[in-house]
Amino acid sequence: MRGRRVVAIIAVSVIAAVAAIAAVELIRIAGDAAEQPALADFYEQPAGAADGEPGTLVRSESLEGVPAASEAWRIMYRSTDLHGEPIVVTGIVVTPLGPAPAGGRTVLAWGHPTTGTDASCAPSRGFDPFIGIEGLRLMLDRGYTVVATDYAGMGTDGPDSYLVAQTAARSVLDAVRAAQHLDGAAAGDRVVLWGHSQGGQAVLVAAEQAPDYAPELTIAGVAAAAPAADLTALMGSHLDDISGVTIGSYAFPAFASVYGPTVPGADLDDILTPAAIAASSEMNRLCLLENLDRLHEIGTPLIGDFFAHDPTTTEPWATLLAENSAGQRAIDAPVFIAQGADDELVLPADTATFVGHVRELGDDVDYDVVPLATHSTIAYLALPALDGWLDSLD
Incomplete structure (x- = not known):
């Protein structure tokens, strides 16, 4: 009987501890929610x-x-x-x-x-x-x-x-x-x-x-x-798969916006196909984890038709990848x-x-x-x- 009482006490203690943790987490979540309207x-x-x-x-x-x-x-x-x-x-x-x-x-x-x-x-x-x-x-x-x-x-x-x-x-x-x-x-x-x-x-x-x-x-x-x-190895390892399309849809518009005005040949149409350029705007508006299925839906048809040239061997992209x-x-x-x-x-x-x-x-x-x-x-x-x-x- 004594053993059962000890087990019961332990069980109640565990339940209380879990409830306390849950309460703290609910308070924290409520705080996060309260911040959203004026964010x-x-x-x-x-x-x-x-x-x-x-x-x-x-x-x-x-x-x-x-x-x-x-x-x-x-x-x-x-x-x-x-x-x-x-x-x-x-x-x-x-x-x-x-x-x-x-x-x-x-x-x-x-x-x-x-x-x-x-x-x-x-x-x-x-x-x-x-x-x-x-x-x-x-x-x-x-x-x-x-x-x-x-x-x-x-x-x-x-x-x-x-x-x-x-x-x-x-x-x-x-x-x-x-x-x-x-x-x-x-x-x-x-x-x-x-x-x-x-x-x-x-x-x-x-x-x-x-x-x-x-x-x-x-x-x-x-x-x-x-x-x-x-970055040379990263892009080289994924030139013809969905990871390369997804990463590329984020990276190459970024590089073109930063380097395009001053580096000859660093415009987006110098490295991506017309189809990739057309898709990249929407892909850049999509956050990764929340929209992974949609990103893959857009990107999968572009596998093999994303890069106009291999960026790891085509200048100035090869140099930009190495420098970054x-x-x-x-x-x-x-x-x-x-x-x-x-x-x-x-x-x-x-x-x-x-x-x-x-x-x-x-x-x-x-x-x-x-x-x-x-x-x-x-x-x-x-x-x-x-x-x-x-x-x-x-």
Whole structure:
């Protein structure tokens, strides 16, 4: 009888704990929902928004429905594009509750994977702006302030930056600076960069560029899961499949808009077929995960009829792909790269070749290949190894 009573007490305790967790989650969801009606107003840039130093804040607002034991803000901040022109970018900042250490908290700068290129695809505009930050709970529990950029051209008006390495890298670094200007974030100068896929490219290039672009920041380490690091290899591996069509529909209009005005031969009709150009406008309006079926419906008939020429061997596209790849210079900080063994988008062989290349440059790389992990699961399945690697930085 005593044993049954103990079991009953345990069962009641478990039910109570589950109910408490569910209640907290419902409160958080209600907070997210409450923000939606006035959401668009935040992303309208005021007059002169870009005027000011990179990394300074244009505006910020507190977020509701935040993760447990944290506070968070939506931010609009200043940055620059690859040409050095002033731009405005948005994102979010999340920090744990409680006193910060002397000198401020380590800042974890997150680079998100592909969500699309339309302004509406910005993660900070989502119903739950925290859900896509892979490892957020881990980082908050480590005492980090987390900043997550939307990248330029998403969230608010700005140049398209999809796989445009320097613009994306500057969005990442200036998001850290913006967090330092935010009262309550307690953001220090010590920075860890962490990104997945598109975000892997952004954070790797940010680490390469930081000594010149943001020398006041101390890059303690950079971690990337299945990074889109070598664009030549990435596009070359998917010239004749749906991934190549989908990625290409985002990337080549972005490159044409950025490089077309100044680089001869970098117009869209120099690299895509008329059918691809006709479809790319609609594809660019569609956010990836919410519209994957529709993107595949549009893109599947274009397989084999998307590229007018092979961009990996046709100039100026071959050079642009190479110049926007990571691995241009050594990174003066430890590097962690995770790769899923079953990834069919960023192929394991391509990542292994990239790791060999940057090791030759002098990078100190911890390379972790995770069995059974796919492109969509690698960032989560790499978290235990990433946690251990972060311990080694402290």
